[in-house]
Amino acid sequence: MFSTSMARRLSLAVLGLGSLVATSASAQTAKPAQKGVGIDLANMDMTANPCEDFYHYASGNWLKNTPIPAAESRWGSFNVLYGHNQTVLRGILDDAAKNAGKAAKGTNAQKVGDFYASAMDSAAIEAAGLKYLQPHLNRIAAIKDLAEMQRFLADPKAHAGSVWYGFYVAQDDKISSKYAVQMSQGGLSLADRDYYLKDDARSKAIRAAFDTYLVNTFKQLGDSEATAKANAAAVQRIETRLAKASKSRVDLRDPNANYHKMTVAEANAAFPNIDLPLILKDNQLGTAKEVIVGQPEFLKEVSAMLKDEPIADQKQYLRFHLVRSVTGALPKAFGDEAFRFSQVTSGAKQQQPRWKRMQASTDGALGEAFGQLYVDKEFTPAAKAKAKQMIENLRTAYAERIKATDWMSAATKTEALKKLNAFAVKIGYPDKWKDYSALTISRESYLNNLLAAREWATRDQLNHFGKPINRGEWDMTPPTVNAYYNPPMNEIVFPAGILQAPFYDPKADDAVNYGGIGAVIGHEMTHGFDDTGRQYDAQGNLRDWWTKEDGEKFNQRAAVVGKQFDAFSPMDSVHVNGKLTMGENLADLGGLTIAYAAFQKTPQAKAAQPIDGLTPNQRFFVSWGQVWHSNTRPEMTRQLILTDPHAPDQYRTIGPLQNMPEFYQAFGCKDGSKMMRAQAERAKIW
The missing domain is CATH 3.40.390.10 (Collagenase (Catalytic Domain))
Known part of the structure; x- marks a missing residue:
């Protein structure tokens, strides 16, 4: 913490x-x-x-x-306080969902209410099946070669979850008065690279459970047993290769060892198959002249993989990560499968009730919109x-x-x-709340809402580039039971939730x-x-x-x-x-x-x-x-x-x-x- x-x-x-x-x-x-x-x-x-x-x-x-509640893997003071906050937030969200139709369209009240209502409408999600997911699966299926894969990965409106690497705009650690384009290692499904690499009994059991999860997920997408097994093997192989190229968590703690500033030309020469100029252009960052690369050796491996790995296998990797990233917006069978896998690492006996999972999703998508209501009530x-x-x-x-x-x-x-x-000090909640006016939310589809919120968050973050540092921004929402220190901001931050x-x-x-x-x-x-x-x-x-x-x-x-x-x-x-x-x-x-x-x-x-x-x-x-x-x-x-x-x-x-x-x-x-x-x-x- x-x-x-x-x-x-x-x-x-x-x-x-x-x-x-x-x-x-x-x-x-x-x-x-x-x-x-x-x-x-x-x-x-x-x-x-x-x-x-x-x-x-x-x-x-x-x-x-x-005792530890059946749906929990640990239980302590943080959980008790978070549980109290969840009860308060549930009341806020239930009211927002009930009254969203009365709120003016485009207001935070309408967006929060409709987002949560669509997330809680499990009957509509079951009835829709893969209807809202299919266009995104079709787009992945249409990729035929490296050039099309590069265009897909560069498109901020393409969806495949967290794949290959991290790409974002954040403060330059060595020039904290400026924002910089940055890239880092990523793309793994398991919690740590060692789960792919170690040969102890527990790591093997986790890999076996992961394989079952992969196979069953592909079968739910319509693959035959044999095809699902082949696709699962492809994902395991790709992610194991990424794991071998990844730095350990201990090595990632050294900020100087994970700071490599390159010109765009240098980065493109080092990682040619990623096509950084295309990514910058499609993300409206074409004026960027430099990029900070956290782990160059990892990105060199990704570049090689994009060329070496069969496109058909890369598409299975994308398919799985897309599904994994929107499990809660898919029919219940997908969520049940994901939970069965998570039990191997968490030990939880039951899945969290849907309202708790969807409350967390709403907090992630629109945290400052309904966080204002939480603050009014609790702080x-x-x-x-x-x-x-x-x-x-x-x-x-x-x-x-x-x-x-x-x-x-x-x-x-x-x-x-x-x-x-x-030290700058932030207490309770932001002085200026996020502006969600560019985000459209409706009750039609929770999956569409989830992806729209992601697109908005990505654009909101990338839009920092070239602008003055926003020192009023928060990295946690008001109800969060936590606190943090942000080195480039030299700030200490205490959300209302922990006070x-x-x-x-x-x-x-x-x-x-x-x-x-x-x-x-x-x-x-x-x-x-x-x-x-x-x-x-x-x-x-x-x-x-x-x-x-x-x-x-x-x-x-x-x-x-x-x-x-x-x-x-x-x-x-x-x-x-x-x-x-x-x-x-x-x-x-x-x-x-x-x-x-x-x-x-x-x-x-x-x-x-x-x-x-x-x-x-x-x-x-x-x-x-x-x-x-x-x-x-x-x-x-x-x-x-x-x-x-x-x-x-x-x-x-x-x-x-x-x-x-x-x-x-x-x-x-x-x-x-x-x-x-x-x-x-x-x-x-x-």
Whole structure:
């Protein structure tokens, strides 16, 4: 959590808490002087020693008593809050669908209502069958040679889902004041390239399930059994070849290694069969003189494949990706087949109800249109003002930590403070909403609406080229339960969706809120200084502003965190990847450290009065623990270890704490306890 795809993060006033740890039973029976809000004591396991097993101390009863719903692959605080938001959004969308006919044509109310109504009309979708898909399938079938394939791939109105490579307009990482045409690796159906390449039993099982999914999908399109098997083999072969050319997720984390600026002529010479000039012309980008290529070797392979692979096989690859990208708009059998495959990697027992899936689709297509209604209902000006104040408190605490850092030179500190002070802050929702006036939506066909929304989004994104940077734009919609740091913008962004309990509760004490949303804010700030974010300067340019010595010291300290997480193992033979999760782990450690420092300035921390038998400092850490509790199915755990830049929640919870003397003091931990790392093994950066 907390990183964007565009990309992309003390002296204590402590009571005698050693006695509390030693006699935890007394903490359960003692009459608290004050009743608290925000921490659910029933979720805690007071029989657990926080110095040995803090995860279960904070949330053991919740973990034991909270099963994963059948339609979910994991369940935690994020899911609970998202579920609340879904209920609110469902009411908004149901009303919009009911009243869309009364709304003026072309208004957001009409578009949101008709989009959602068409998505929920499963009877009409079944009756239509492949009627609305067939013209797109016919266009793919009509491709006869490389030249026609190039024209198809260049056409922004052609549809085949995410195939071959990524093509988009975004900020130039090294000239953040300009937009640039960019290309990157892509085109895979499975969650990670390793699923195609590894020979372990799980990878083989996933490939076998994928083959079944492919065969059955082609059969639903009308292919015979033999033809479907041949077409499935073609897709597997093409995607395996793409996987072999793809960089790993760890390698993709290095921004400099994934930045290659070429002239259009150079790129066309390197990847001739992609025909970049044609793509630029057809996408109204003919004035572009340069392109930033993320992974040149991958695009060289794509260029070779476009020439080498039989056109008939390439068309099967396009057919499948088209169907895969619009499954929810096709008859139920297509969705059932896709879900059966997803069960192999997610472990979910049931498919999400249609209203939840179609709500997510509406959010993706028209998120800011009905996001306005969500904000009006769920997000108050007071909540925004409180979040802004907390952000500034953390910014102040961060500045103090940077100034006090003993391993960083004065020159690097000056640049770090400049970057910190330049952080742009976005809270709740955009100041200016997206304009959907060029998008036409009707009730006739959900599939047509879905494709129209995609075309609109593509044009909206490509239209940035040649214009000033739009610093008011958001990469998440208002109801999203998440947050992000965007390096080229040097901004931290907090949608309204996450500014609610358990992360932020206006009725709760400061300890709870600083341990929740405060740590989230600190997390996003720290992404500006993690192993990737630190390579961008105050203006968002990819530029090395560190002295050589300071850069080396940072890397040494970060490597300690990487080693710590490499050692965590959620299940037999499965270990966390410390390099893949490095940025998030650094952001958690920095974020929690800064949030704690900021909390120490509050009247509550200074007064040190217990609430519910917990001191303010203990409440801070328990709040952190309860935010991250979750139960996850083993299938999903294995997938996340391979694909997710975040460590499993258990280790996100305890990993930072094991490095914090402030935590040891809060709970009276002694040398040798599991939650207290030896001095030489601790990580400390900020």
